[in-house]
Amino acid sequence: MKNKKSSDIFADVREKHPLVHHITNYVTVNDCANITIATGAAPVMADAPEEVCEMVAVAGALVLNIGTLNKGQVESMILAGGMANDLKIPIVLDPVGAGATRFRTSTALRLLDELRITILKGNPGEIGVLAGAEASVRGVDSGGMAGDPVKIARKFAALSGITVVVSGATDIVTDGKRVLLIGNGHPLMGCISGTGCMAASVTGAFAAVTNDPVMASAAALATFGIAGEKAAAYTHAPYSFKTALFDELAALTPEDLASCAKIVMK
Numbered sequence: 001m002k003n004k005k006s007s008d009i010f011a012d013v014r015e016k017h018p019l020v021h022h023i024t025n026y027v028t029v030n031d032c033a034n035i036t037i038a039t040g041a042a043p044v045m046a047d048a049p050e051e052v053c054e055m056v057a058v059a060g061a062l063v064l065n066i067g068t069l070n071k072g073q074v075e076s077m078i079l080a081g082g083m084a085n086d087l088k089i090p091i092v093l094d095p096v097g098a099g100a101t102r103f104r105t106s107t108a109l110r111l112l113d114e115l116r117i118t119i120l121k122g123n124p125g126e127i128g129v130l131a132g133a134e135a136s137v138r139g140v141d142s143g144g145m146a147g148d149p150v151k152i153a154r155k156f157a158a159l160s161g162i163t164v165v166v167s168g169a170t171d172i173v174t175d176g177k178r179v180l181l182i183g184n185g186h187p188l189m190g191c192i193s194g195t196g197c198m199a200a201s202v203t204g205a206f207a208a209v210t211n212d213p214v215m216a217s218a219a220a221l222a223t224f225g226i227a228g229e230k231a232a233a234y235t236h237a238p239y240s241f242k243t244a245l246f247d248e249l250a251a252l253t254p255e256d257l258a259s260c261a262k263i264v265m266k
Helices: 002-016 029-039 052-057 071-086 102-114 124-131 149-160 195-207 213-232 238-251 254-260
Strands: 019-023 042-045 061-065 091-094 119-122 135-138 141-145 163-166 171-174 179-182 263-265
Touching: 002 195, 002 213, 002 254, 019 029, 019 052, 019 071, 019 195, 029 042, 029 195, 029 238, 052 071, 061 071, 061 195, 071 091, 071 102, 091 102, 091 195, 102 124, 119 124, 119 195, 119 213, 124 149, 124 163, 149 163, 149 171, 149 179, 163 213, 171 213, 179 213, 195 213, 213 238, 213 254, 213 263
Parallel strands: 019 042, 019 061, 061 091, 091 119, 119 163
Antiparallel strands: 135 141, 163 171, 171 179, 179 263
């Protein structure tokens, strides 16, 4: 049943081509735009405070990524997020590097406090820091989370009212009530920069076509992971894998998702 729901959401993305507004980092901005297209959605990368409210008003979802943060970008995120909240447009927050510096951590916490975030997607270190657990982040890489990540994520989601996604070898998605584990993916996905950012873009595309952020997140991660599995079947080095990842996602069908998704309820 979960795979059928996931494939239906994917089919809706391919049919409706939702616009996904990104305020994201300059390291992976082109990859995020192209992975959004490969998913079946349309990307726009606009972070000028003079236009973000107009842009998000015509979007299906807003993706906020703090990977290359500056004060002006924070202002734009608050403006765009406020408009998205007013219009009930889902917001995906990727708190890249939260826990590495005070600026990143305080910005992530501010966004969580001032905006109604729909989906918070991060690695174990980032989510652990924001949840108040013992965790560490080195640069933008996770240093890990002490304790049971499922319990920590579930409690954080229940208290915040946000769908929390913890990325990893097995991804965790929870709204505090439901917990879904996603087993798709391949180790080569961790050998190139930007796969976490790209996963947030795919999640934004899926969130744009359904009012169920838990299933949107699980379906998006399974879809992205299956593309990674297919790409890794015939590539063995990071850059050939990266090219194949885009190709396989573009070629993926809802039927592939229905048959290959590894989504289980805990």
